[in-house]
Amino acid sequence: MPILKIPIKHYLGIVSQSQQKDFKKRYRKRAEENDTARTSSVRRNPFETTEGFVEKYNQAQGSKEQEKYENLADVFLIRCKRRAGFISVGEGKHVDLPGAWTQLLLLSLCNGQVRNDSLDVLVVSLDHAPIHADQIPVLFHLAESIQYFLSSDTTLSDPPSSYKTKMLQLGYLVSLRLFIFQLTGNLNRHQLSSIYLHSLKGLLKCETRYQEFPNMLFSVHFMMRVGEVLCGLKLTEDTSVQVSVEAQEHGVNQVLRQCLFSYHCVQNNGTRLSQVIEQLMLLRDKLQQDNWVDCGLGLMILGEAAKSSMPCLQTLMSLHMVQTQESTQEMASQKASWPWQLEHMYCTILIDICLNSYCAEMKKTALIGQSNFSPCRCSGGLLTLLKQSHEDKWRLRYSVVQGLAQISRRITLSESLRNIAWITLQKHLNQETDPRIINAVRIIESEWITRRLAHTLSKIWPPVQLATHSANHRHRMKTTKPRKEAVSTARTGEGCPEQPQIITKDAPKTPRQGKHGPSHLDLRTRTDIDLIKVVEDQWQKELKKMMEREEEIEKTVLEKRKQEDEETIMRKRMEKVKKNTKPYELP
Template identity: 35%
Template sequence: MPIFKVPVIHRFGILSNRQHKELQKEFLRKYFPSHSYEIRHDKPLNPLEITENFIQKFNDATNPQDKKDLLELAKKMLARCKRRSGLGTLGSGKHVDLPVAWTEAIILAQCKGEIQEEALDILLISLDHAPMNPEQVPVLFFIAESILYRICYDAAQKSYLYSSEIKLSKVGFLVFLRLLVFHLCGHLKSSGEHTYRLYIDLKALSACEVCYQPYPNILSAVHFMLKAGETICRGDIRKDNLFRTMTTIHHYSHSDLEQKENKIQPFLWHSLVVWVCIHNNSSRLDEVLQHLLFYKDELHQKNWLDSVLGLLVLGEAAKLNLSCLKVLMDLVRDFISSSMSLQKQKDSCMQNLSSWSWEIGYVYTTVLRDICLNGIISDLQKTAFLGFCDCTKPPKHPEELRGASFFDLLQYSPSDGPHDCEELFWVIRYGVVYNLVVMCNELCGDVSREGLRNAMWNALQKQKNNERDGRVLEAVRVAEAEANGPANPFISSSANAPSSPRTLISCQYVGWRVASALSQVYLPPTGPNIPLPSKSKQKVSPVKYQYSEQRDVEKRTARPSLRYLFPTHKPLSLPLCPFHLFF
């Protein structure tokens, strides 16, 4: 349905729960006039309409029968929300209405218990694979404000970490990622008041960073939201006093932001060219990859947003081509090695913790996980885990990073430098261990990739036995706590599927969506729009020449088999500790 950009009168800041509810009602009334979401004194005609009154009744219900009835009604609302999101059709189809579905999901996420978890799951999957359309901008701002409010005045105030906080951070990352792409594409020029409210909310989020210092998986998402929000609201941050009148807001957003948009760093631009070359069978791919290596120093720039986008785009290309994977791993290896070398030259590494962008390294571990799980051929998946080097030989110098595969990052130990330099690398090792647990959980029961999972499982167990840093071991507990929850019937293939260990939701398509949206703006048209491949066809290469080319590269590359490297076979099921701290 079309989104009408009607300015909201209330200026929302993270001040009180009442103002948050007022903003919610105003948004629903203005943008969805055909849907009766407001509180009514009479009985609603539609029993499945989502109202503030329903949310309050659901959370305050004490009678067992009332709880049961409200739970059944909420599940029906979730089922309708799933259909409108197009979870089974990659966000496309006549029945899909993404703005309405996302609005319903973020409102249902206010319900306590399993409804909250399942609503966030629907949002996570839909935001990952849904097409990018400028009509989504208003609802994305609304979700962003709701997420920031939930984190700052609900989740961060609790004494323990809850699974919903992890999901909120993941949803926040995907929402701000889409807003950043729309900003780079020039679609936020008329969103002056939205950026003003977002600017106020981000001030409160910056005060919550300290709560997530032990959890880099959440902290990296918080940092991305802050950095992306700063870029989106750049003019607002520089001239805070210009927001005293709405006229000044709109004038400044048009004059200042319009000049700063449509500019990306060469590293991101060349990553887009690589991605397009892969899908257009370009014979100049090797030449473009060599040019990309010339801009590896851009990974050290203070503004690392374009670097993160570049890694996402290059990761999509690496899922289809071995040469792209090699360049990706070389870039990150040089980035981490040079960062460690630079810190060793400092008097105190801890004082310079913010001088290297560890968020780039952490995002890389998630990109590498996506390649391990969704690489188009098995050799790409194995290489992302083992690397290109001869991993059967122990490294002569453990303080030297040989590669940037999961196995290489586990073996790396910058212990010969100052002790404080180890503090700079633990967040990367945290990401490696966390994603190993995710991958073992994802591959559980996949007979065709039994060897790969056994290798990952053995590497994880060895790391757990040898790891001395308790902060890194916390990654195992966090990922296992996420996996211990029951399966979500609203995202599984069968709604009647028996209860089983949950597959942790990981981003699989968002890199493709980012690359597709940015290439249409920053690159000249070279052919028809590249469609998003369906999940069932991922194992079949859409480019015929790649397979023979990759086999020629593999013959020249010494890489041991998984069975030779990890001869001991373990049970297929990953042992999950009963850990209830996060629930």
């Protein structure tokens, strides 16, 4: 039969006041013990990174437990890769992007190689992962942490390093995603914290620190400008904060909308692409007057369309050529020139087309330009930007030098393209007098997030005016998604985007993909890819032989050194005790 516990109530006041206090202490103590037992029974996931683990990891450096914690950190990193969908391009049932990004940010606080590896994984994941509204809270957490790190006195006092470059690139990607959510209206129900505003104001101190490094300074300016749009404020040098009317009335930019129309036409074989391009050319003055973040985002989407459309590539170069001619004719007036941040984004877009376009003709045009493109001398390619010798254009030449170094080192590109980039780079460095450009050695890989943001924004703002498409519209829509996923899987490994053609051979076949791979790969390209794989295999074999040979040599040297030490001991013993026997050895 069940046991019932009947509570005892002292109605007659038999128990004294001191006994009541004693009873209350016992009951309170028993309740605390029960709560402790209940909480101790809950076990924490052993493969989850915590702040305690980071503290223990850093304290174990140089001790006997260092190897133990390094192995644990490697296990945590592998788990974070899986949760971030590192191989599956951020998609799958096992993917938890907010949790993975939080864990990777904690791992980046560890010292040593784990810090760089976790940052590499975090940058790649933020670059190629899908864009969903559930990422907003963790994005603000990342933004606050990055901005606090960059504005700290310790960071500002130390010289620029690869770790700071990765943090700035991470801040750029986080701010870009937040800006997209702002454009789509997903941030309306999210209230910004005072911590974000305080860390944003701290970035003002970074401007003077990175003046000689345009790529790093651009990331700082991008984070600040996006933060002003999100907060509806204007940051000033003093402690006061001004209300920005432009940020409060922020909407969809006309240049951005027309670039989205052009991307939509290219993706869906739209028949009105020429009309969209004409309207975009009429808005070329907006690129000099409007917010450079909005215009830069539009140019990024237009550049994504230019990877497979020659008219879009010509339009992109025409917009820059027109403003270059106007600024040359009106040198005294600065109204006709783009902001240097927009120039930097334009250069980055051309580099991305040279590295990741689907057509060899697009790559060549983006690098060299077209001789019959315009009656003027400048052809609009990447090499033309090196001819701008004006003092104010040194940041643009800095970006071009970085891009040419990237192109010359990409082995998956054609040899002729790499040779042109290398020869031009060496000639320019021999003639360049600015030491800031000569020392431009920090190379930043091109970002793939443009494909994600272009695809996302085109879904949110469907161009109603462009409803007329060609007959094979449905067929094109079916083949777009597998092709995108196949190309996006190239971002694996150490965070460097490889040429899309290598990965597409193992991707699921689409109606446009035949027996030997995608149709845009010709025989020579496939042969080059196979040759690269053979060379890599042969190099691995040679490397293994070299390591075995070095181990044998090292073993021989150790044995020889041991023998020499024994001979030296015996010689000293002979000199002291006049015996040629070893110690503790009977004659």
